[in-house]
Amino acid sequence: MLKTKIRMEKSILTQIEGKVAYIKFNRPKKFNSFNREMALLFQDELKACAENKAVRAVVLTGEGKAFCAGQDLQEVTDPELNPGFKKILEEHYNPIVALIRSLPKPVIAAVNGVAAGAGANLALACDLVVANEKASFIQAFSKIGLIPDSGGTFFLPRLVGFQRALGLAMLGDKVDAIEAERMGMIYTYFSSETFEDEVQKLATKLANMPTQALAHIKSAYNESMHNSLANQLALESKLQIASAQTQDYKEGVAAFMEKRKPEFKGE
Incomplete structure (x- = not known):
């Protein structure tokens, strides 16, 4: 009996246009939910963007109607495929969040549709979150007896406040894009x-902005999440001195003095 060959599409698609890398989640029939293959491939793409000097901004988005529906529950309920939650968190989502936060270039989450569970929290881990007006965000974990992961318990309270974040996590309410902007989530x-x-x-x-300065801004805001004022002031001094040694700083000052538009090169 002949076996039908099934053409497997890559679950992560990356396209570089100019200085921007567009990374697209590509499991539309599964609402771009993550399985192990997709999570590991996504990590590879983030690392490649970090190392590629030609890439100076990264955009994450989803194929089809969804941004990302979080974890593929079919994988975790399959006795043969299930990697277990320890491996899912420690080898999939936690490294992804760490890569997004440490990537020395701005990362934009372009939320084109529903962002649920880990999908919502991976978006919130990005530097800027922008959404299609028809998009929505759902902390769906409590609906199946789980807690928010992928940085959700860290980022969400800092974005919308403790009380609202706790309510969203416990009740699993859907938040549309307009409301998400109003409450400071995006x-x-x-x-x-x-x-x-x-x-x-x-x-x-x-x-096209001064890439190293943006990376230093990102580092400063990352550290501000846990620093004391004294430590943060010391960090600002360190990063400002480093920024002032870049070619883009020199170009920015020269352009200001010459009353022209600066041409930053990310150097």
Whole structure:
């Protein structure tokens, strides 16, 4: 009996346009939920973006109607495929969050549709979250007897406040893009008609800014999550001195003095 060959699409698609890397979750029939193969491939793509000097901004988005529905529950309920929650967290999601936060370039989550569970929290771990007006965010964990992971218990309270974050985590309420912007969960939202163009404009703008300064800003805000004021002031001094030694700083000052638009090169 002949076996039908099934063409397997890559679960992560990466395309570099100019100075921007667009990473797309590509399991649309599964609402871009993560399995092990997808999680490990995503890590590889983030590492490649970090190392590629030509890439100066990264955009994460989803194929089809969803951004990402979190963990593929079919994988965790399959006795042969299930890697177990310890491996899922320690080898999949935790390294992904760490890579996003340490990547020395701005990372934009372009939430095109529903972002649920780990999918929502991976978006919130990004530097800027922008959403299609029809997108939504759901802390879906409690609905199946779990707790928020993928940094959700860290980022969400800092974005929307302790009381609201706890309510969203316990009740699993759906938050639309307009409400998410109002409560400070995301940076902004765009209409469905202009979403892709606006994302491209934002990413291109960031990619043409002084990349090392943006990386230092990211580092400073990362450390501010746990630093004392004294430690944060010391860090600001260190990062400001480093920023002032870049070619982009020299270009920025020269352009200001010459009353022209600066041409930053990320150096």
